[in-house]
Amino acid sequence: xxxLIGVPPQALFGQVLLGLINGSFYAILSLGxxxxxxxxxxxxxxxxxxYMMGAFVAWMGLNYLGLNYWAALLLAxxxxxxxxxxMERLLLKRIVHVDHLYGLLLTFGLAxxxxxxxxxxxxxxxxxxxxxxxxxxxxxxxxMFLPYYRGWVVVASLVVCVATWFMIEKTKLGAYLRxxxxxxxxxxxxxxxxxxxxxxxYGFGVALAAFAGVLAAPIYSVNPNMGADLIIVVFxxxxxxxxxxxxxxxxxxxxxxxxxxxxxxxxxxxxxxxIFIIMVLVxxxxxxxxxxxxx
Amino acid sequence: MFxxxxxxxxxxxxxxxxxxxxxxxxxxxxxxLNDRSGVYADLTGExxxxxxxxxVEDFKAAEKGIKVEIVSADHQNKPDVxxxxxxxxxxxxxxxxxxxxxxxxxxxxxxxxxxxKNKVFIVSGGGTADLTGKACNANTIHxxxxxYALAQGTxxxxxxxGGDSWFFLTADYAFGHALERDTSAVxxxxxxxxxxxxxxxxxxxxxxSFLLQAQASKAKxxxxxxxxxxxxxxxxxxxxFGITQGGQKLAGLLVFISDIHALGLQAAQxxxxxxxxxxxxxxxxxxxxxxxxxxxxxxxxxxVHAGVYSGLLHYLKAVEATxxxxxxxxxxxxxxxxxxxxxxxxxxVRADGRKMHDMYLYEVKKPAESKGPWDYYKQIAVxxxxxxxxxxxxxxxxxxxx
Numbered sequence: 001x002x003x004l005i006g007v008p009p010q011a012l013f014g015q016v017l018l019g020l021i022n023g024s025f026y027a028i029l030s031l032g033x034x035x036x037x038x039x040x041x042x043x044x045x046x047x048x049x050x051y052m053m054g055a056f057v058a059w060m061g062l063n064y065l066g067l068n069y070w071a072a073l074l075l076a077x078x079x080x081x082x083x084x085x086x087m088e089r090l091l092l093k094r095i096v097h098v099d100h101l102y103g104l105l106l107t108f109g110l111a112x113x114x115x116x117x118x119x120x121x122x123x124x125x126x127x128x129x130x131x132x133x134x135x136x137x138x139x140x141x142x143x144m145f146l147p148y149y150r151g152w153v154v155v156a157s158l159v160v161c162v163a164t165w166f167m168i169e170k171t172k173l174g175a176y177l178r179x180x181x182x183x184x185x186x187x188x189x190x191x192x193x194x195x196x197x198x199x200x201x202y203g204f205g206v207a208l209a210a211f212a213g214v215l216a217a218p219i220y221s222v223n224p225n226m227g228a229d230l231i232i233v234v235f236x237x238x239x240x241x242x243x244x245x246x247x248x249x250x251x252x253x254x255x256x257x258x259x260x261x262x263x264x265x266x267x268x269x270x271x272x273x274x275i276f277i278i279m280v281l282v283x284x285x286x287x288x289x290x291x292x293x294x295x
Numbered sequence: 296m297f298x299x300x301x302x303x304x305x306x307x308x309x310x311x312x313x314x315x316x317x318x319x320x321x322x323x324x325x326x327x328l329n330d331r332s333g334v335y336a337d338l339t340g341e342x343x344x345x346x347x348x349x350x351v352e353d354f355k356a357a358e359k360g361i362k363v364e365i366v367s368a369d370h371q372n373k374p375d376v377x378x379x380x381x382x383x384x385x386x387x388x389x390x391x392x393x394x395x396x397x398x399x400x401x402x403x404x405x406x407x408x409x410x411x412k413n414k415v416f417i418v419s420g421g422g423t424a425d426l427t428g429k430a431c432n433a434n435t436i437h438x439x440x441x442x443y444a445l446a447q448g449t450x451x452x453x454x455x456x457g458g459d460s461w462f463f464l465t466a467d468y469a470f471g472h473a474l475e476r477d478t479s480a481v482x483x484x485x486x487x488x489x490x491x492x493x494x495x496x497x498x499x500x501x502x503x504s505f506l507l508q509a510q511a512s513k514a515k516x517x518x519x520x521x522x523x524x525x526x527x528x529x530x531x532x533x534x535x536f537g538i539t540q541g542g543q544k545l546a547g548l549l550v551f552i553s554d555i556h557a558l559g560l561q562a563a564q565x566x567x568x569x570x571x572x573x574x575x576x577x578x579x580x581x582x583x584x585x586x587x588x589x590x591x592x593x594x595x596x597x598x599v600h601a602g603v604y605s606g607l608l609h610y611l612k613a614v615e616a617t618x619x620x621x622x623x624x625x626x627x628x629x630x631x632x633x634x635x636x637x638x639x640x641x642x643x644v645r646a647d648g649r650k651m652h653d654m655y656l657y658e659v660k661k662p663a664e665s666k667g668p669w670d671y672y673k674q675i676a677v678x679x680x681x682x683x684x685x686x687x688x689x690x691x692x693x694x695x696x697x
Contacts, residue, residue: 011511018504116332123594125337126527128559131535138537144507147535219535220500221527221557225334229498229524264504269467271504272496 014144015261021150023257024157025212029230030237030249031161032208035168038244039181039201042092042103047234048227049111050206053080054213055222056118059127069132069218076214077207084206088199096198111228118224126223153215160211161250168246177201236279242292252290321620322362325607326390328380328405329420331369334523335397338551338597339420341367343395345590346604349583354611361614366390370401377401378408385412391620392417392610394603399423399470406435413622417610419602422549423473424685427649431692434622436629438650439602440571442477442549444683448569449546450481452656452676453516458544459485462514463492464505464529466521471497474520474548490514495521502529503536510538522549527557534562551597555659555671563671566659571652572598572638573672579637595669601638606650609634642680647692654683 029051036044057076061067067075087110095102131149138147168174179187180194188194213227220226237256241248256275263271270277288294327347329339344367351363366388370377377396384390385408393409396402397420409416410432417436418426424443426435461482465471471494479489490512493505506529509517517538519529526547533545547554550568574584574595583604587596613628614620634642634650642652657672665671687695 011507014507015504018501018507021503022501119332119336123337123553124332124334125553126524126557128557128562130559130561138535145510145537145541147537149535150503219532221524221531223524223527223557225524226500229500261504265508268505269494269496272499 009143011143011265012262015265016258017144017146018150019258019261019264020254021154021257022260023254024154025216025230025253026234026237026257027161027250027253028157028208028212028215029234030241030253031164031246032205032212033234033238034241034244034246034249035164035208036202036205037238038246039177040088040092040096040103040198041100042096042107042202043100044202044205045104045108045231046087046111046114047107047206047209048229048231049114050080050084050209050227051213051216051230052118052224052227053083053114054210055129055217055220055226056122056127056213057210058214058217059129059222062129069214072217073211073214077210080210080213081203081207085199085203087206088202092202093195093199111231115224115228122224124223124225126221126226129217129222131218149218153219156215157212160208161253164208165246165250233275236275238289240275240279240282240289242289245289245291245293248289248291320360320362321614321618322364323392323611323614323620324364324366324388324390325610326381326384326388326393327365327367327395327603328370328377328384328393329367329395329397330372331367333372335372335420337557337594338553339395339397339599342587342591342594342596342600343367343419343603345587346596346600347394347607349587349590350604350607350611354608356611359615361611363611370396370398372398372401374398374400374404378404381405381408382412385409385414391415391622394607395420395599397421397599399425402426403430406430406432409434415610415622415626417603417606419606420599422470424477424690427645427647428685428690428692431647431690431694433626433648433694436606436626436644436648436650438606439598440569440654441649441684442474443685444571444654444678445548445569446474446477446481447683448654448656448678449548449567450478450518451485452569452678453544453546453567454482454485454487458516458546459487460514461487461489461516461518461546462509462512463489463518463520464502464509465492465494466497466499466525467494468497470522471520475518478518478520478548495525497521498524500524500528501532503532505529506533506536506538510536510541510543514543516544516546518546518548520548523554526550526554530558530566531562534564539565551599552595552669552671553597556594556669560660560662560665560671563659564661567656567675568659569654569656569678570598570672571654572596572601573655573657573674575670575672576655576674583637605634605636605638608636609644645687647687647690647695649684649687651680651684653680654678 054076057079058072061072135149184194241252263274327344330336331340347365356363368380392415402418402421419439422442424441426437463475465475545566547566547568555563613625617624617628630644639652656676
């Protein structure tokens with residue numbers, strides 16, 4: 001049996017696959033952030049809280065209304081997206097004209113409030129959520145045991161990422177969006193309702209976070225802090241990919257998941273920091289990010 | 296008229312003299328200092344305050360001429376915040392004793408401060424065995440559990456049951472390292488082997504990669520030297536990756552019933568753990584826990600809550616016996632009086648401040664075995680206090696050498 005740098009190849013394949021799976025969460029979350037930043041110029045610090053809300057809505061649907069996982073996968077993004085739309089209309093809209101920093105502070109404050117409310121209501125240790133019966137169990141791939149649910153996570157997030165990219169880059173709606181980003185005044189002059197586009201975009205970005213939250217509910221602990229722990233890494237992913245770049249967010253999300261996965265084999269202690277090291281290096285060499293255009 | 300007035304006055308005077316209200320009243324202020332907003336809020340938090348109030352009520356303090364006031368605060372699991380609150384409580388607010396204090400680093404800081412201020416500290420939430428070891432002092436009593444007893448319980452019992460090869464998933468900070476070190480020592484002493492260990496960044500959300508490494512090691516037992524969210528995540532994912540179904544056993548080295556509640560039995564089944572209290576152990580614990588749950592939004596008590604109750608009750612007994620709240624006198628009495636309460640049974644407080652009681656080894660039930668909400672544990676073994684806790688002379692406690 002040959003070994004690669006002291007690790008049997010079987011173990012390595014397994015870790016590569018696991019890295020991709022974690023990368024799918026990074027990809028969906030950073031995609032939402034990138035979409036919101038691209039159009040609204042808002043650094044949405046509430047993204048983690050919205051991801052957490054997605055998981056909680058799934059839990060509530062199951063326990064209060066008897067809705068299963070699949071219904072939650074549809075419903076939670078809609079509910080949380082609607083909350084996001086309300087936030088945009090009531091609060092974010094009022095600060096679009098001022099510096100980015102205000103949006104960041106506002107959303108950060110909102111995130112803390114939302115987390116506090118959930119902690120008050122549901123405690124801090126978390127809530128149980130089961131893997132849906134259709135996806136229990138797994139397949140032995142020879143080099144590792146792949147739970148069906150993890151496979152589903154990769155497929156679902158790839159589909160969502162590609163669809164979002166397609167919508168923004170290849171459709172008419174996407175063209176409007178991009179035009180509104182480039183020059184809102186001119187776009188409005190063409191008779192396009194830019195404020196509505198902005199609101200819906202924020203709602204969509206938030207819905208993506210909630211979708212990731214539902215995907216995460218069966219495998220991660222559903223607790224009020226689940227988003228706060230993840231969001232910092234996701235921000236690093238967005239910065240590496242290039243703020244506002246859709247493709248950048250997707251590609252970096254998956255590839256950093258991979259890098260992190262490999263670090264977990266070779267030097268586990270550094271696996272939480274490796275992404276930030278890469279971030280520093282990228283910022284030094286390419287300040288606009290790997291896929292970003294220099295401003 | 297005159298004679299009647301005298302009569303009334305005389306009666307009133309006699310009444311006053313015989314009523315306990317006139318007997319010298321002692322008023323005590325107890326501070327419950329713990330995590331009220333973070334990861335340990337469910338297993339300590341408001342529940343500990345409820346438990347303290349129940350102790351005052353059950354002791355019938357008012358009838359015995361002891362007035363007890365309970366205050367509480369959130370130390371946010373930060374030693375600096377905890378010390379500041381404790382200092383203010385002792386210096387300005389007239390607090391006589393502090394209870395609970397989870398997070399070992401905070402409890403060590405409060406213990407030192409309590410010694411400097413000559414007050415009383417009864418630890419329930421904090422886990423480090425150093426509190427009665429090299430950091431022990433005459434003002435601190437460690438009530439509910441400690442890392443040594445957890446390692447002894449879970450580590451020793453699993454090896455005895457045939458789990459003689461271990462792989463550790465260790466949270467990469469002081470607490471995790473200590474737990475891993477203590478448990479490894481127990482495992483090796485009992486004739487077991489440690490095949491490997493992986494240090495996981497703290498806090499973490501995805502443990503699948505580490506679990507696969509543990510799986511590949513073919514160790515019979517995977518020791519989880521972590522707590523809170525790290526623990527729930529690793530247990531949840533171990534079940535997802537079929538690790539327990541594959542024959543490897545998970546050993547939770549610090550698990551509270553609130554964690555099991557958060558996991559659900561489907562994911563937590565089969566987990567082996569050590570606790571000093573379980574609400575459903577006997578009639579007395581059930582009766583107490585039913586009262587507690589009513590006050591705590593239906594949630595059953597953790598061993599930390601039980602320890603706060605039991606510790607305060609014993610303190611009040613010592614105050615009653617000595618008729619003073621002088622710290623040295625009360626603590627001496629607490630160490631002299633045997634302990635006895637419905638939750639921990641009979642026990643004692645050792646010279647180094649270690650409260651001695653039995654520990655219990657539990658296995659988490661399968662969903663089919665559970666009869667209802669919070670019916671989570673089956674008992675596998677009882678560890679007598681003398682075996683569970685570190686021998687008096689082995690802890691390097693300065694109080695003992697002299």
